Amino acid sequence: MELKPNQVRLMMIQVADAIIAAEAMLSQADRDLGDGDHGLGMKRGMEAVKVQLEPLEPSSVEQVFVTTGTAMMSSMGGASGALFGTVYRAGGKALAGRDVLDSEGLALLLEAALDGVMKRGGAKPGDKTMIDALAPAAAKSREVTALDLPDALTAVAAAAESGKDASKAMIAQFGRAKTLGEACIGFPDAGACSVTIMLSTMRDYVLG
Ligand code: ADP
Numbered sequence: 001m002e003l004k005p006n007q008v009r010l011m012m013i014q015v016a017d018a019i020i021a022a023e024a025m026l027s028q029a030d031r032d033l034g035d036g037d038h039g040l041g042m043k044r045g046m047e048a049v050k051v052q053l054e055p056l057e058p059s060s061v062e063q064v065f066v067t068t069g070t071a072m073m074s075s076m077g078g079a080s081g082a083l084f085g086t087v088y089r090a091g092g093k094a095l096a097g098r099d100v101l102d103s104e105g106l107a108l109l110l111e112a113a114l115d116g117v118m119k120r121g122g123a124k125p126g127d128k129t130m131i132d133a134l135a136p137a138a139a140k141s142r143e144v145t146a147l148d149l150p151d152a153l154t155a156v157a158a159a160a161e162s163g164k165d166a167s168k169a170m171i172a173q174f175g176r177a178k179t180l181g182e183a184c185i186g187f188p189d190a191g192a193c194s195v196t197i198m199l200s201t202m203r204d205y206v207l208g
């Protein structure tokens with residue numbers, strides 16, 4: 001299976017709707033560890049994404065992801081706007097020149113997203129951030145490039161979910177949660193929850 005630019009656009013609108021619907025859950029996750037604004041920030045970002053994507057007639061898959069990242073970056077503000085914006089802008093740019101999104105493109109997207117966010121934010125795996133869902137997802141995507149896109153995304157979404165669950169045991173090294181020390185054990189990172197929702201919604205889109 002290969003997704004054409006317009007199918008990627010529809011998939012990302014579905015991702016935006018899923019994040020907006022998860023606002024309360026994401027804010028609660030952030031409340032357990034941080035300041036409780038993650039759901040609201042992501043909702044604001046995803047509403048801006050929908051404003052850009054709904055009328056778009058995309059000419060490339062790169063354009064859909066870069067448009068998504070730019071909308072998040074310019075509407076959310078703060079660290080997470082820059083970081084989630086980077087996920088999609090850096091990821092999208094790695095797809096330049098590719099006509100469709102397939103399993104190889106998924107790996108290029110996630111590897112560049114991970115690289116971009118690690119350079120931008122300075123966090124690494126184990127620091128209890130979105131990277132703890134994104135890094136295992138990116139690694140899995142490279143392992144499964146020979147699978148068809150629905151199977152690849154099923155494996156990648158499961159890897160993100162496992163990473164998000166593993167973040168419960170971690171002690172935060174970034175953001176407000178850093179001041180909690182061991183008190184953050186038992187709670188998953190909010191940004192890792194967002195990454196998991198995004199990838200499982202992409203999986204659901206390609207599974208139809
Ligand atoms: P804020 O931290 O400004 O309140 P949000 O609550 O929207 O922003 O987002 C918090 C999420 O951002 C965290 O759960 C974490 O996943 C992610 N995050 C914070 N700092 C970093 C970083 N340096 N690198 C990667 N992700 C980060």
Ligand code: MG
Pocket residue numbers: 030034035036037038
């Ligand atoms: Mg917050």
